[in-house]
Amino acid sequence: YLKDEEGEAIRVLDIDGYYLPTFDKIIPKQEEVVRSIRTWKARDDDVLVCAYPKSGTHWLWEVISMLLNGSANRINLIKETAMLEGLTQPMYDNIKSPRVLNSHIYFRMLPEDFVKRKCKIVHILRNPKDVAVSFYNHHFKILEYEYSGKWENYFRRFINGQVDYGSWFDYTLDWEKVIQDNSDYPIHIITYEDMKKDDTKEIKQLARFLGVKEDEELIKSIAEACDFERMKKEKNPLEMATSDEWRGKEPGMYRKGQVGDWKNWFTVAQNELFDTAYAERMKNSKFQFRSMV
Numbered sequence: 001y002l003k004d005e006e007g008e009a010i011r012v013l014d015i016d017g018y019y020l021p022t023f024d025k026i027i028p029k030q031e032e033v034v035r036s037i038r039t040w041k042a043r044d045d046d047v048l049v050c051a052y053p054k055s056g057t058h059w060l061w062e063v064i065s066m067l068l069n070g071s072a073n074r075i076n077l078i079k080e081t082a083m084l085e086g087l088t089q090p091m092y093d094n095i096k097s098p099r100v101l102n103s104h105i106y107f108r109m110l111p112e113d114f115v116k117r118k119c120k121i122v123h124i125l126r127n128p129k130d131v132a133v134s135f136y137n138h139h140f141k142i143l144e145y146e147y148s149g150k151w152e153n154y155f156r157r158f159i160n161g162q163v164d165y166g167s168w169f170d171y172t173l174d175w176e177k178v179i180q181d182n183s184d185y186p187i188h189i190i191t192y193e194d195m196k197k198d199d200t201k202e203i204k205q206l207a208r209f210l211g212v213k214e215d216e217e218l219i220k221s222i223a224e225a226c227d228f229e230r231m232k233k234e235k236n237p238l239e240m241a242t243s244d245e246w247r248g249k250e251p252g253m254y255r256k257g258q259v260g261d262w263k264n265w266f267t268v269a270q271n272e273l274f275d276t277a278y279a280e281r282m283k284n285s286k287f288q289f290r291s292m293v
């Protein structure tokens with residue numbers, strides 16, 4: 001349990017100080033399995049969506065799956081069925097090609113074979129203030145975490161990185177360095193805010209990166225199919241299968257889907273504290289986020 005100063009706790013798996021959500025129901029020997037991910041075999045056409053939790057992984061996973069399928073038909077699976085750290089090796093090996101994998105772990109933890117083959121990575125960034133609010137709701141609503149803390153305390157916990165997958169700052173800075181140090185590695189960066197602003201433009205660039213046909217009609221249909229309200233409505237029947245895992249039996253993966261919802265949560269004092277921490281931690285970063293003020 002990750003306890004904060006107020007004694008509020010989040011249930012996690014601790015692997016040498018690196019925290020993951022617990023998936024004991026799906027993966028009985030989770031620690032052993034997670035440690036083995038480095039040895040898993042990749043396929044040349046694997047694509048991996050990487051992001052800190054709550055940055056838009058479900059959204060981009062759906063968009064990329066549709067692009068690779070060449071169709072705007074709804075993917076009849078939830079993205080958790082392709083999340084590296086939530087799978088056993090046989091589950092991973094059984095996914096049909098082309099695989100659209102996803103993960104919230106660090107680059108250095110990915111299968112070595114995946115990196116050796118230079119399989120494509122799409123990295124999503126999202127304004128950390130919105131990530132904090134979204135992650136709070138995630139922790140509060142998913143029963144596995146056994147968490148029912150208050151936002152005013154969670155806010156500090158987020159800045160301190162006392163959550164599964166660790167600190168947003170550490171994660172984001174690490175990926176920025178990976179991108180800088182591996183200029184020949186195919187990593188495409190996309191931001192949640194750009195997707196909200198002009199999804200067809202971003203999906204077109206994604207199509208180019210993935211090497212699939214830039215078909216205007218298809219891209220438009222994919223953007224429409226993955227619009228928040230439609231995705232929420234059409235994905236919820238699938239999410240309902242997991243309803244026992246959610247507070248009140250109500251899956252909450254598709255919550256608000258907006259840029260700037262943090263303004264409804266942060267007090268003026270919290271915002272100042274966050275800005276100070278951000279300025280300090282991100283002083284050498286070139287990443288920029290919209291809607292930070």
Ligand code: A3P
Nearest residue numbers: 054055056057058059134226228254255256257
């Ligand atoms: P909010 O909690 O701010 O609504 P992830 O998929 O990485 O877990 O991120 C979840 C966040 O993405 C949630 O944010 C969720 O509502 C939002 N989201 C999911 N699907 C979306 C879509 N199609 N368009 C915009 N936002 C979406």
